[in-house]
Structure formats: C-alpha cells, structure tokens
Amino acid sequence: MIPERQHSSAKWAVAAAQLWTSARSESRKPRLQSKLGGVDVITARALAPLPRLLELAAPAFSAHTVALFLKGREAEAEVAAARRRWTFDATLEPSLTDAGGRIVAIKALEVEREE
Template sequence: MLNREDESAAEAAAALAGVVVSRETRDRLVTYVGLLRRWNPSKNLVAPATLASVWTRHIADCLQLVTLVPEAKIWVDLGSGGGLPGLIVAAVLAERPGAQVHCVESKQGKAAFLREAARVMGVPVTVHAARIEDVVGRWRGPVDVVSARALAPLVDLVRLSQDLLKSGAVGLFPKGQDVGRELTEAAKYWTLDTVLTPSATDPQARIVTLRGAAPVPS
C-alpha cells in the first residue's frame, strides 16, 4: 500500500517542477522513493542527509528536466547512480508510446538497483552496466536527450556526450552555483550552443540545455 504522505509529496513535487502527472505516474514516483529509502543504506545511492528532503532535493529537481524537451522519447542518462534523473524521467515517459530511457552506470551494485527499481516501477528502462565511453562509443540509433546530474564538470560532460550531441541529441545538465565557472572552462575547448534555465528547486542553480558543441580550433 502506498504512503498517503508520500502521495501528497509527489503531487507537490510535480507542481513545483511544473509537470502534470497522472495518478499512475505519481504512484511510480512513490514506489521509487520507497525503494531508494530501502536500498540506500547498503548501496549509498544518495547522500543520507538528503533523504529528509528527497521530494524537493531529488524528485522535483529531476522532474523539471522533462519540461525542457517535452517531446523526448529516447533518453540516455549518463552515470545514473541511483536513477536520478533516469528513473524519474522514465516514470513520466512510461505513458508515452515508444519511449525508452537508457541508464548508463558502471558500478554493478548501483546497476542492480536500477534494474530492480525499473522492474518494480514498471518503467521503460534499459540499464547499461558499463563505462560511459564504451556505451556512447558504440551507440547506434536516434537519441532525443542525453542527461547527467552530479556526475562531472561541464567540460567533461560535453566530451562524454559529444557523439550523441553530434547526432542531434539535446544535452540537459543540472548545475549548481558554479555554473558560470564551468561554462567559462568548457568554452576554452568547445564552442557551445547553450541556454540556462533557472532551477525550480534551488535559486542558485541552473539547468544547462546544450544543443550543440564544436571543438575550438587549436
């Protein structure tokens, strides 16, 4: 049985993120949070201190990404860890025909959590338990969005996702208060086509939407 308090929290998180969710999507989010709480002590999926504010700190923060590319169906999440944002995106995209979220996570313990959570939630997720470079390097087929949250500096995210960006994917990279510094550093190596969107969950944070990146001539 789902927790009534979590049901209300899920609806509040969706409203904060600007996402309209069905009852089924709400229930998938509640299921995810229950699994996260259960697995976190053994798998260290998120910082334990953040669980007290999980609905804002993690769920709403990830849900807002869906609004930036609303037509997306094929989504690749790099360094998925505990499924943030991959599993949260999948909870929304589950009602979209043909949607598929690919979660790339090299750590086997976290990949096991991703598989089990996707199964229990009933979401369209493929887990790639391999290095990002290996998965992206052999990728074939269209991708609408490539994302990464709390994974690496922007300059490294551009490098890791470059092949997908060149094929037409949009990059979505949530960043904190150092986003300006990260953009300056990345601009030394890449000519970037970016839009910064204020985060709904943190006034100092921004979401970097990247629609193109070309190497700066040496």
Template sequence: MPKGLDVSRETRERLERYADILLRWSQKINLVSPHDLPHLWLRHIADSLQLAALIPSGGVSLVDMGSGGGFPGLVIACATDAHVTLIESDQRKAAFLREAARVAGVQVTVCAQRLEVADVPPAQVVTARALAPLPLLLEWGTRFLRPDGFCLFLKGRNAEEELTAAGADWHMTTTRIPSRTNADGVILELSDIRRVRDLNNE
C-alpha cells in the same frame, strides 16, 4: 508526495511507487545520501522533474548519464513518453534501476557500463545531474548525442565557471534556465555542440 507538483495522476502514481522502492533499497545500498532521504521529493524528484517539462513529446530518445538512484533519468521516464536509456556502471545500482522501472511501470533500457565505453545508439536528448564538471560531461555526452540533439544538465552555483572552462574546447549554444528547486541552481540546455579544434580545421 508533496502538494504543488504539477503532474498527472498516472505520473504521480508511478513516482510514488518509484519513491517507495528507492527508500526500501536505500537501506541496503547507497542510492541517496541518508541525510537527503527525508527530503527525497524536493531535493531529488522535484529537481529532476524540472527536466521533464523540457523534453519534447512524441517519444524522443533520451540517454541519462550516471543515473545512480534514477535521477534524473528514471524520473523523466515516469513523467514523459521518452524512450529512456539509463547508463550506470555500478552493478547494484543498475539492478535497482531495472527493478524500480518494473515497479513503477515504465519501460527503460539500463546499460551497466562505464560512460567511456558504453555502447548505446545516439539520442535526441542527453541528461545528467550531479555527475561531473561540464567539460567532462561534454566529453562523454557528445558520444551519445545526435547532431540535431541537445543536452540538459542540472548545475549548481559553479555553472558559469564550468561554462568558461568548457569554452576552451567546446563551441555550443547555451540556454540558462533557473532552477525552481534550488536558488543557486540552473539547468543548462546545450545544443549545436562542436569541438573548437574541429571548427578551426574547417
């Protein structure tokens, strides 16, 4: 684990166990691009850890969409007391997530279904990373979000264009948080999310 990551000893140990099993499983299934494996801690783990600081304490419920190799949802589970549900339709990746959580020593729920049909209770926080354009994230994410909840989406240089596109169909309160690991990146914190057509019908 590189120096400079401000986490507790317990979190560091969980993340190190998670990283070890991810590297082993990546020899068999594509969890992370082979090109990115040497940069696993910065490009994936540290990037995902940024969201952990934005999760309220007290065991909030969290749904991570398209969890893949565990970013950001399993990293968040290692670093917070949130009750995390990971949605991943790929059965092999879902199997990895279950085993990685066991090895890391964290409790998560893995839902191996497509986002369009996944049946999980609404959560206080919904997260996603490198999954889809913002309009589609909102289409999926609002299915899993409580009315008083918020979304945290890690985005790149096209974030403003995606916000403009989403604005045609969605009204929301947007907070932009600069990424600490990617000069072109931003964390979008979105709350009070409502469809424009619903507002027009009121």
C-alpha cells in the same frame, strides 16, 4: 527516444552509459550513434563538471540532440571552462528547486580542440 527492441528503459540507459563512458575518441562516435539509434535528450545531475560531461556526452550528440545538465552556483564558470575545448550553444535557466542552481541547456556541440 528509446528503441523498441530494448526490453526496458533501464537496460537501455545502462547500455548507453557504458557506451558513452567507453567512447574516448571521435572515431568511435559514428559506431556509438548507430548503436543508440540517435539520442534526442541527454541529462545529468551531480555527475561531473561541465567539460567532463560534454566529453561523456559528445559521442551520443547529433544535430538534433539537446543536453540538459543541472548545475550549481558555478554554472557560468563551468560553461566558460567548457568553451576552452568545445563549441556549443548554451542557455542557462534558473532552477525551480534550488535558488543557486541552474539548468544548462546545450545544443550544437562540436569539439574545438582535442586534448
């Protein structure tokens, strides 16, 4: 949900991306969530491997957040790699536009180990 006080969704998206990128510790998570006003959905395509995507998205996650990441043929391996640090519920759905692609849906994200 985009807060009404923002002038455009594009400005909001840029601000959110800057905040996510700068949020490197769990201590910043509450401040980030209050600035964003809660995030329902996070999505990315061709941005980074899943472990890095989760690192970027984690500060914006809440109990109701769903992340949808469009991944390629290595989606299963990326999920396995991400589980080394994170605990989450994941489902993989086939892409309708790429025979080898998968949509990875993530819910209930929690950090398991700090790096």
